[in-house]
Structures are given as structure tokens and as C-alpha cells.
Amino acid sequence: DKQNSLQTIKATEGYVTCCCIAMGILQMLALRYSSSGLPRPFRYLRTRSRGIVSEATIMDYLRKSIFRMFAKNSQLTITQIIKSKQLNCNSDEDLLVS
Numbered sequence: 001d002k003q004n005s006l007q008t009i010k011a012t013e014g015y016v017t018c019c020c021i022a023m024g025i026l027q028m029l030a031l032r033y034s035s036s037g038l039p040r041p042f043r044y045l046r047t048r049s050r051g052i053v054s055e056a057t058i059m060d061y062l063r064k065s066i067f068r069m070f071a072k073n074s075q076l077t078i079t080q081i082i083k084s085k086q087l088n089c090n091s092d093e094d095l096l097v098s
Contacts (some may be wrong), residue, residue, distance in 0.1 A: 028054040
């Protein structure tokens with residue numbers, strides 16, 4: 001039971017750490033790319049800022065366009081990894097998942 005509690009604490013700490021890193025990355029992207037060419041307005045905002053876009057706006061933009069960006073940049077390592085996994089999949093096994 002004590003081992004189980006330790007694993008739960010480690011999992012929670014890992015989750016919080018990943019969330020903090022992700023929020024930090026979103027904040028850096030918001031600061032860096034606010035003045036560049038993000039399409040405006042691509043998302044409804046109750047109050048608009050003329051300066052820096054919010055983390056939520058950056059997250060929404062990435063959620064909608066990250067896979068399109070990967071497809072355009074086939075030389076990226078992450079894109080090559082995704083394509084290699086897609087080529088090696090067995091479609092019959094994939095049908096059994098659902």
C-alpha cells in the first residue's frame with residue numbers, strides 16, 4: 001500500500017511537471033510570436049489585447065494547425081517518426097482496436 005502511494009505521488013508530480021513545462025512553452029511562444037503573422041482574428045475573445053496573445057490563443061492555434069505544419073515540413077525528425085510509424089502499422093490489427 002505504501003509502494004502504491006509512492007507511485008501515485010510520483011505520477012502526480014510528473015503530471016504537474018509536464019503541465020508546467022507545457023505552460024512555459026506556450027508563454028514563450030505567445031511572447032515571441034505575438035507580433036508575427038498569426039492570423040487574426042482566428043478565435044473569439046471576449047476582451048482583445050492589442051499586444052501579446054494569450055496562452056489559450058496559442059494553444060488553440062497549435063491544436064488546429066500543428067499537424068498541417070508537420071505535413072508541410074517533412075524534413076523534421078518528429079514528422080519522419082510519425083510517417084515511419086504509419087508505414088509500419090498493420091491495418092488489420094488497427095481495426096480490432098475499436
